Amino acid sequence: MEGVIDAVTRDLLTRTPGFDWTVTEFVRVVDARLPPRVYYKHCPELLERPVATPSGIPVQLQLLGSDPATLAANARQALCLGAIGIDLNFGCPAKLVNRHDGGASLLRTPHRVEAAVAAVHDAVGDAIPVTAKIRLGFADRRQAVACARAAEAGGAAQLVVHGRTRDEGYRPPAHWEWIGRIRRQLRIPVVANGDIWTLEDYWKARTLSGCRDVMLGRGALADPWLAPRIRHWLSTGERLPDTTWQARAATLTAYAATQREKLQDRVVVSLIKQWLNQMRNRDAEAQRRFQRLKRITDLDRLLAELHDDRETPQARQAQGEPA
Ligand SMILES: Cc1cc2nc3c(=O)[nH]c(=O)nc-3n(C[C@H](O)[C@H](O)[C@H](O)COP(=O)(O)O)c2cc1C
Structure with missing residues (x-):
């Protein structure tokens, strides 16, 4: 996720x-083959073999662009650098990206989705x-299945469908049943x-879409244990306890x-607040901490406050306050 989930x-x-x-x-591709440094910046895992996170989970490289020839040139570049898979983004709703004919703007013309995928596949x-x-379309869902079929016809080996149109942005709900409609029309x-x-x-x-696999976005930031929670439940039928504040703070x-090793403290402060902001939407303790921390600009103070145990629900209860 751009600006949010890096290596x-x-x-x-x-x-x-x-x-x-x-x-x-x-990786935004416009009209040129990008130099290796751009790829290494987005995907430092390319310097490792296998191209994976330190715990061994494969990392695919995502390209965003519209010109088939430029996408193809960049896909070859990525392949030379060791990419293990190329994912093409036709979902980005950002106005700037769409105005320059990228991301979800291609969903208005399914044959362009096919041409882009086919060029990269070739x-x-x-x-x-x-x-x-x-996504399910740009302004409406009329082209949803056509776009999905176009990706398949171009040679996509797998399709992720975000169950909203571009115009729906990130507004709930995601239309999982529409993902099912698409799934039923595709072989991939x-x-x-x-x-x-x-x-x-x-x-x-899963039930409404009929899909075996799901992709997590903001939910994985809001609860870093969401994927393990799902995995654990699938393999044991048991629910893991809710993620504690201490685990989030850690x-x-x-x-x-890690970020501090290469970024200025003030940048790290805003990155921490950005992540905490994702957590607070789903967790009362993260919300309380966010309110306390949002004006702190010093990184060490911010980190100390994250671990201030006087602020835990248990401590508040012990002092006779509501948890
Ligand atoms: C800040 C932000 C950045 C994103 N960047 C990307 C991106 O670079 N590539 C991509 O395919 N999707 C990107 N997305 C979309 C997410 O991958 C996902 O499709 C969307 O948020 C819906 O899933 P969720 O409700 O689980 O977050 C981004 C979303 C957000 C909120």
Whole structure:
């Protein structure tokens, strides 16, 4: 996820078994073959063999663009650098990206989705899989199945469908039943995406879409143990306990420690707040901490406050306050 999930986050989120694979932030491809440094920046895992997180979870490289020839040239470049899979982004709703004919804007013309996928598929041959990610359409869902079929016709080995149109942005709900409509029309595996925040959401998304696999986005940031929670439940039928504040704070602290090695403290402060902001939507303690921390600008103070135990629900209860 652009600006949110980088290699450091991928590492942290995959330390406990849960995810089967991960995808980089998109590499924006306009009219030129990008130099290797751009690829290494988005996907430092390319410097490792296998191309995977430190815990061994494969990392696919995502490209976002519209010109088939440029996408093909960049896919070849990525292949030369060792990419193990190319994912094509046809879902990005950002106005700037769409105005420049990228992301979800191609969903208005399914044949362009097919041309983009086919060009990348031809460029890499059978060496590595090409996958695609779409939404249900741009302004409405009329072209949803046509876009999915276009991706398949172009040679996509798998399709992730975010169950909203571009114009729906990130507004709930995600239409998981529409993902099912698409799945039934395709031969390639379809992966359901959108609004999976809990174990219950996971099961509902699977049931309504009929998909075997799901992709987690914001939910994995809101609860870094969501993927392990799903995995554990699938293999044992048991529910893991809710993620504690201490576990969240430890994740944020580990994140800060690594980011601090290469970024200025003030940048790390805003990254921590950004992640905490995702957590607070789903967790009362994260919400309370966010309110306390949001004006802190010093990284060490911020980290100390994350671990201030006077703030835990248990401590509040002990002092006679509501948890
Ligand atoms: C800040 C942000 C950045 C995102 N960046 C990407 C991206 O680079 N590539 C991509 O395929 N999807 C991207 N997405 C979309 C998510 O992958 C996902 O499809 C969407 O958020 C719906 O799933 P969720 O409800 O589980 O988050 C981004 C979403 C957000 C909120």
